[in-house]
Amino acid sequence: MVEGTPVVLANVNGDIFALEDECSHEEYPLSDGELEGEDLVCIYHGARFECATGRNKSLPAIRPVKSFAVQIQNDEIYIDLS
């Protein structure tokens, strides 16, 4: 949770991405899902999202999830929610 917004972080080959932690299919947390390559797969019904952009890549999701810019400074992760 970042300032009231649920956020899930994904480490894809050392690159850190931040997505809103709510599937666009139904209101379940993507943080329960699994990382498969460059994608985060929702454990509930199998929708797939690109970690770098939040783009939906498979049904049943028909909309993307929000993605947030990430900066890492001095081993701390900063997320831009705007």
Ligand code: FES
């Ligand atoms: S809640 Fe994520 S695929 Fe249905």
